[in-house]
Amino acid sequence: MVRGPSEYPDLWAFLESLRRGELLAGTVTSIERFGVFVELDDGPDHPVFPGVGFISFAELSWRRFEAASEVVRSGQRLSCEFLQFDTWNLEARLSLKATRPDPLLEFADTIxxxxxxxxxxxxLVPFGAFAQVADGIEGLVHLRELAWTPVETPSDVVNPGDKITVVVTEIDRERRRLALSRRQASSPGG
Incomplete structure (x- = not known):
């Protein structure tokens, strides 16, 4: 069901008035398995959802998390950046992580x-292993960089929890990727 400006004129006008990058304040009203609803201070009520603002999991935090409740709690006051007007759901798509420094980029300045x-x-993933090298900072050790000898699966040489030494092989700021090598940190045959 497509909702047009005539159905909810106040809500539509409010959402159309928002500009990308604008900071909006509000209160977390509901944490769902698909994201977080936020009641915006300056916005009208939503006819269906518990808030006009919505933060997807991808926009909650720069760091890895299992549940949204690790990042926000119901009733918490937030300041978020407006991303876009979702005309299908009549909601403001928001980003909490955009209001915080990217820890990977800060870390990249020090290495x-x-x-x-x-x-x-x-x-462990089919093409390698992820390793944490600082608080909240992970990089990929590609399968070919896990050992000097060919490796079929990462579990042949490492397991989650293993302490390893790696060498930074690439810092891709634009794609937010850190490439690492375990092989280059060891001697051949060792």
Whole structure:
């Protein structure tokens, strides 16, 4: 069901008046498995949802989390950046993480390609392993960079929780990626 300006004129006018990047204040009204609803201080009530503002999981935090309740709590006051007017749901799509510094970019300012770092394996994926190298900062150790000898699956050489030493092989600020090598941090055959 497409909702037009004639159905909820006050809500539509409010949402159309918002500009990308604008900071909006509000209160978390509901934490759902698909995101967080926010009642905006200056906005009208929503006819269906518990708030006109909505933050998707991807826009909650720069850091990895399992549940939205690790980042926000019901009743919490927030300041969020407006991303876009969702004309289908008649809601303001918001970003909480946009109001905070990106920890990966801050970390990237303190390291260099070729630098050795201690790490801890956090997750195995078919193409490699993710390793945490600082609080909330993870990088990918690609399968070919896990060992000097060919590796079929990451679990052949590492497991979650393992402490490893890695070398930074790439810092991609634009795509927010940190590439690491366990192989380059060790000697061949070791």
């Amino acid at each position: 260099a390609v070729g630098q050795r770092l201690p790490g801890q394996v956090t997750e």
